[in-house]
Amino acid sequence: MTELLPVDRYLVxxxxxxxxxxxxxxLAMYVALDGLxxxxxxxxxxxxxxxxxxxxxxxxxIWDANEVWLVAxxxxxxxxxxxxxxxxxxxHYLLSIAIVMGLVVRGVAPELRExxxxxxxxxxCDRLFVFGSTVTPLLLGVLVGSWAFGTPTxxxxxxxxxxxxxxxxxxxxAAFVAAKTSGSLADAMVRYGTTATVVYLVGVVVLLAVxxxxxxxxxxxxxxxxxxxxxxxxxxxFAGAGLAAARLDRHRLWFGTAFGLSFALVGLVxxxxxxxxxxxxxxxxxxxxxxxxxxxxxxxxxxxxxxxxLWYFKFLYGTFAGPxxxxxA
Amino acid sequence: MSATGALIDGTVLLxxxxxxxxxxxxxxxxxxxxxxxxxxxxxxxxxxxxxIVYFTWKDVRSDDPAYARLRxxxxxxxxxxxxxxxxxxxxxxxxxxxNFPRFAEVSGELIGGPLAFEAKMAFFLEAVFLGIxxxxxxxxxxxxxxxxSILTGVGAWLSGFWILVVNAWMQTPRGFExxxxxxxxxxxxxxPVAAFFTPRMPWMYVHMMNASVIAVTLVVAGIAAYFVxxxxxxxxxxxxxxxxxxxxxxxxxxxxxxxxxxxxxxADTQPQKFAAMEAHYETGQADLHLIAIPRSLDALTDPxxxxxxxxxxxxxxxxxxxxxDFSAEVVGLHEYDENPPVALVFWSFRLMVGLGxxxxxxxxxxGNRLRKxxxxxxxxxxxxxMLSSPLGYVALLTGWYVTEIGRQPWVVQGVLKTSDAVSRxxxxxxxxxxLVAFxxxxxxxxxxxxxVLKWLIEGExxxxxxxxxxxxxxxxxxxxxxxx
Numbered sequence: 001m002t003e004l005l006p007v008d009r010y011l012v013x014x015x016x017x018x019x020x021x022x023x024x025x026x027l028a029m030y031v032a033l034d035g036l037x038x039x040x041x042x043x044x045x046x047x048x049x050x051x052x053x054x055x056x057x058x059x060x061x062i063w064d065a066n067e068v069w070l071v072a073x074x075x076x077x078x079x080x081x082x083x084x085x086x087x088x089x090x091x092h093y094l095l096s097i098a099i100v101m102g103l104v105v106r107g108v109a110p111e112l113r114e115x116x117x118x119x120x121x122x123x124x125c126d127r128l129f130v131f132g133s134t135v136t137p138l139l140l141g142v143l144v145g146s147w148a149f150g151t152p153t154x155x156x157x158x159x160x161x162x163x164x165x166x167x168x169x170x171x172x173x174a175a176f177v178a179a180k181t182s183g184s185l186a187d188a189m190v191r192y193g194t195t196a197t198v199v200y201l202v203g204v205v206v207l208l209a210v211x212x213x214x215x216x217x218x219x220x221x222x223x224x225x226x227x228x229x230x231x232x233x234x235x236x237x238f239a240g241a242g243l244a245a246a247r248l249d250r251h252r253l254w255f256g257t258a259f260g261l262s263f264a265l266v267g268l269v270x271x272x273x274x275x276x277x278x279x280x281x282x283x284x285x286x287x288x289x290x291x292x293x294x295x296x297x298x299x300x301x302x303x304x305x306x307x308x309x310l311w312y313f314k315f316l317y318g319t320f321a322g323p324x325x326x327x328x329a
Numbered sequence: 330m331s332a333t334g335a336l337i338d339g340t341v342l343l344x345x346x347x348x349x350x351x352x353x354x355x356x357x358x359x360x361x362x363x364x365x366x367x368x369x370x371x372x373x374x375x376x377x378x379x380x381i382v383y384f385t386w387k388d389v390r391s392d393d394p395a396y397a398r399l400r401x402x403x404x405x406x407x408x409x410x411x412x413x414x415x416x417x418x419x420x421x422x423x424x425x426x427x428n429f430p431r432f433a434e435v436s437g438e439l440i441g442g443p444l445a446f447e448a449k450m451a452f453f454l455e456a457v458f459l460g461i462x463x464x465x466x467x468x469x470x471x472x473x474x475x476x477x478s479i480l481t482g483v484g485a486w487l488s489g490f491w492i493l494v495v496n497a498w499m500q501t502p503r504g505f506e507x508x509x510x511x512x513x514x515x516x517x518x519x520x521p522v523a524a525f526f527t528p529r530m531p532w533m534y535v536h537m538m539n540a541s542v543i544a545v546t547l548v549v550a551g552i553a554a555y556f557v558x559x560x561x562x563x564x565x566x567x568x569x570x571x572x573x574x575x576x577x578x579x580x581x582x583x584x585x586x587x588x589x590x591x592x593x594x595x596a597d598t599q600p601q602k603f604a605a606m607e608a609h610y611e612t613g614q615a616d617l618h619l620i621a622i623p624r625s626l627d628a629l630t631d632p633x634x635x636x637x638x639x640x641x642x643x644x645x646x647x648x649x650x651x652x653x654d655f656s657a658e659v660v661g662l663h664e665y666d667e668n669p670p671v672a673l674v675f676w677s678f679r680l681m682v683g684l685g686x687x688x689x690x691x692x693x694x695x696g697n698r699l700r701k702x703x704x705x706x707x708x709x710x711x712x713x714x715m716l717s718s719p720l721g722y723v724a725l726l727t728g729w730y731v732t733e734i735g736r737q738p739w740v741v742q743g744v745l746k747t748s749d750a751v752s753r754x755x756x757x758x759x760x761x762x763x764l765v766a767f768x769x770x771x772x773x774x775x776x777x778x779x780x781v782l783k784w785l786i787e788g789e790x791x792x793x794x795x796x797x798x799x800x801x802x803x804x805x806x807x808x809x810x811x812x813x
Contacts, residue, residue, distance in 0.1 A: 007519075061464035065456040067415065071448045074422055079445040082437020083511060089426025089433075090752040096427045097763045100420040101770060107416035108774065111409055115781045287511055294438040294518040298445060305449045312457040319461055319468050 005296045015299060016289040019080040020277070022306070024270040026076050027144075030069035031165070032172065032262035036255075037063045039173015041106060041133020042166075043192055044126070051185055052126070056110055057324045058180045065316060067107065072309075079298050081288040084277045091280065092143055095153050099139045106132025134166070141165030148272040150217030150279030156210045164203040168265060170196035171242070172258040179251040180324050190246045193254070197246075200261070201239050208232070217279040222272055231268035238264055348761065353751045355760035356428040359767055361733070363421050365726060366771040370414030370778075372725055374455070375489050375538060376545025377407050378482030380572075385462070385478040389471045395565035402789055403549075408463055409781050411455070413774055420767070428760070431513075432740055432750035438518045439505055440495045443525065447491035455484025486538065493537060497529035499741050500732070501598050507744075516744065528598055532591045533732075539587065540728060543580050543688060544721030549573045550695075551718020552786065554711040559795045561705055570714075571704060574695035581688040588685060589649070596650035599742060600660045602735035605674040607646055608632040608662075615646025615659035621679060632675045669737040677727040677734070684724040691717060 040059050044052055078085040089096045105128050113125035145161025146153055174193030178186045212220055222228055242257035275285045289295060384400035425433045458480040461469060504524025505516040518524060550573035556566035596603040609615050610633065620640040623629045628636035644655035651657035662668050691713065698704045740747040
């Protein structure tokens with residue numbers, strides 16, 4: 001194998017950058033897909049017993065797989081840029097641990113709920129589910145904000161990113177449920193989703209204003225670059241299209257725009273991080289990337305598998321396409 | 330600092346500050362505790378997967394309601410176990426970055442690839458097709474449905490493969506050179522084939538997969554024995570019990586034979602660990618302690634031949650280590666500056682081996698009864714299987730303790746010490762606080778899983794008509810078929 005792969009040069013010169021793209025793509029997939037699960041978890045608090053069953057049925061078959069994108073993101077970051085993985089997590093120790101604990105609570109609650117018909121038991125599981133689904137994306141947003149802006153955990157840019165991600169998740173969740181249901185439930189989702197989109201837009205504007213004013217880690221110049229402006233423009237376009245689609249009851253299209261919104265957010269993060277992968281320490285892509293042989297190997301073995309994974313997801317979502325109702329749960 | 334030393338220092342710190350452990354000790358306990366719980370569920374997926382495939386295939390192919398019953402029961406266990414395995418596993422990959430960032434940075438080129446392959450090749454496969462297996466019965470063809478069960482199982486077994494590629498590299502690292510990057514000495518990948526297929530990898534893979542199958546088979550056998558004991562005529566559970574006995578007849582002796590050869594391999598590649606397994610302090614001829622009983626409490630925490638009542642085979646330790654020479658010199662623990670906590674390794678190893686022999690005995694006993702066609706008639710055998718059902722897991726965990734604790738003070742044998750891998754910025758307060766949080770959280774998960782298992786068993790008893798339970802405790806999952 002060693003003879004087949006170049007040992008001292010990258011398969012293509014831009015391979016480190018391509019892997020930065022793969023890391024970003026994995027994060028975007030996570031935000032888009034598990035984001036809808038988080039959103040459903042938050043919207044769940046507003047629903048009655050019957051509609052809760054419908055919400056669980058809507059995301060039941062897909063959320064285990066959605067969650068794996070976080071692991072894919074983390075391990076890809078480790079495989080391509082180990083020092084960044086090490087610094088990001090050890091530098092945000094309590095925050096990272098709180099995120100994984102939130103994921104644990106969120107992950108087991110719906111599964112445990114279904115094991116017993118006792119109303120008290122279900123209420124307790126439901127509370128944990130809503131709690132985990134709210135806290136996890138909030139903290140994850142704070143982590144991503146701290147990472148991208150190089151700011152401390154408790155700072156306006158980090159916290160605003162957290163709130164923004166929360167609103168984005170509600171938008172995705174509402175759009176997904178609306179696309180899978182009809183009637184009063186779908187109407188309620190349009191209301192919540194519309195509000196969340198507006199909150200998200202306002203949040204992004206405030207965030208960008210705060211960052212432009214305070215200029216942490218000298219990101220102001222990056223914010224005015226063409227790719228960053230493109231990401232902001234994409235955000236506004238997807239949000240506008242989403243609001244229109246929601247109003248016109250084109251719910252699948254609406255979900256598509258929520259997907260685009262997630263990619264636009266992570267795209268903005270990517271612009272801020274390239275090529276300084278870790279603004280807090282200034283470590284760049286070229287300084288942090290693994291040696292050519294390791295990255296070439298990960299490319300040859302990993303990229304085709306990633307394509308296969310996307311095919312699985314198409315199959316999974318295709319299998320469970322179409323409306324759900326509570327009687328299936 | 331040796332692990333025992335760290336333990337003592339940690340205890341001193343604990344006494345001085347009342348509550349705080351050192352960051353290193355707290356991180357090690359935290360990782361040890363999370364992997365202890367995670368491995369229970371990881372092994373459940375690996376060991377149960379072949380049963381799920383078989384029951385699904387039989388259920389789809391035949392109209393025999395027994396297989397529908399078995400499938401329905403075990404797929405519930407599998408589904409809850411998978412969720413538990415996922416949520417307990419995610420924190421572990423984070424801990425490489427949060428608690429052991431030097432390990433992530435130094436070994437990233439070697440371990441990052443296999444971990445990423447695990448997520449992309451194995452974990453996605455398992456999660457996606459489990460979704461179809463649990464919710465897709467009415468939505469896909471029979472063929473696709475059975476294929477989904479196979480792909481779920483392949484995912485579980487492939488996951489184990491990539492994780493063990495990483496762990497085996499940590500035991501017998503190869504295929505790299507140490508270079509300096511960003512002011513840190515890191516391991517640079519030079520030969521992927523050597524790094525992935527380390528001398529330890531095939532040993533670990535066979536031993537771990539087989540251990541998982543044995544552990545789950547004992548659980549299957551114990552639960553089946555319970556149901557047969559409650560209702561001798563249950564076709565489904567008699568079938569499950571017979572299956573489990575047959576599987577045990579194959580896997581238990583295989584594990585004993587393989588374990589013996591594995592021990593010799595450890596003696597060759599990690600002599601310090603081998604010495605700790607036998608509490609062999611002085612270099613020279615090594616005996617094999619078949620049975621060791623502590624003479625005093627001291628011997629529990631510090632096992633030395635003088636403190637133990639042993640039944641030993643003189644020179645057999647040398648014989649095993651050298652592959653045939655009774656007087657071969659075996660390096661003793663006194664030769665090393667730092668040693669692993671010998672007591673944990675010594676007693677874990679004894680417990681694992683003892684249980685391994687017990688499983689061979691249980692298999693032969695059951696095989697004999699099966700041959701006579703009287704497996705279900707023996708109340709004594711049924712009770713023995715019920716009592717033994719958690720023991721496969723005890724053997725699995727103690728085996729891991731031998732492997733992981735026995736490697737200390739190294740996290741990567743001979744390359745990186747655990748004490749150097751720990752985060753420099755981590756405070757004792759943070760590390761101790763999160764340790765406590767993980768202990769509480771994971772205990773709650775274990776309790777929840779135990780409760781689910783209990784409810785599933787009660788539900789099955791009710792379906793068998795053996796007892797009726799309060800309606801509120803009936804399990805109700807979307808994929809439970811109303812088969813009877």
